[in-house]
Amino acid sequence: xxxxxxxxxxxxxxxxxxxxxxxxxxxxxxxxxxxxxxxxxxxxxxxxxxxxxxxxxxxxxxxxxxxxxxxxxxxxxxxxxxxxxxxxxxxxxxxxxxxxxxxxxxxxxxxxxxxxxxxxxxxxxxxxxxxxxxxxxxxxxxxxxxxxxxxxxxxxxxxxxxxxxxxxxxxxxxxxxxxxxxxxxxx
Numbered sequence: 052x053x054x055x056x057x058x059x060x061x062x063x064x065x066x067x068x069x070x071x072x073x074x075x076x077x078x079x080x081x082x083x084x085x086x087x088x089x090x091x092x093x094x095x096x097x098x099x100x101x102x103x104x105x106x107x108x109x110x111x112x113x114x115x116x117x118x119x120x121x122x123x124x125x126x127x128x129x130x131x132x133x134x135x136x137x138x139x140x141x142x143x144x145x146x147x148x149x150x151x152x153x154x155x156x157x158x159x160x161x162x163x164x165x166x167x168x169x170x171x172x173x174x175x176x177x178x179x180x181x182x183x184x185x186x187x188x189x190x191x192x193x194x195x196x197x198x199x200x201x202x203x204x205x206x207x208x209x210x211x212x213x214x215x216x217x218x219x220x221x222x223x224x225x226x227x228x229x230x231x232x233x234x235x236x237x238x
Contacts, residue, residue, distance in 0.1 A: 061140065063147040072139040079131050087124035091116060149177040153184065165192045194227050201227070 062068050094116050149171040159166040169185040171177065201223040208216030
């Protein structure tokens, strides 16, 4: 089945996708801070003795290493933030896309319209949900068609005064209605 319309939206569910990207960036900032702090502490303790004996112009290793650590940490943070942001947006599309499709289908059903397109894109997540969702919409459409046919037959048999055909049409309606049940305990 072909897709009804290709979406070119970068952020399908702004709140979900940006929150996910923000969490990944927060983790990245934390990891970068741990990396920079660990590097600084390690180099401070190891190089201090060597610099003291070499009569270096710097008074402390911190003065020497701070600019290097800051530049490397900022570069690492910038590159990894861009990579994480792009990765999270791409990954969340595989989740938010099917959720968007399900919402569109449910909106159509709520408006009492059978949607033309119920499939999700290949490679998207939630395929285990999409297949039963599609089957449910297909069953609903099939049952509505059966009821429509039975109503047409019922009208025709009633006008013709054909009691047997009327009974057959009523039986067809009852058969479809009996296949549907409502779970107990729902209000």
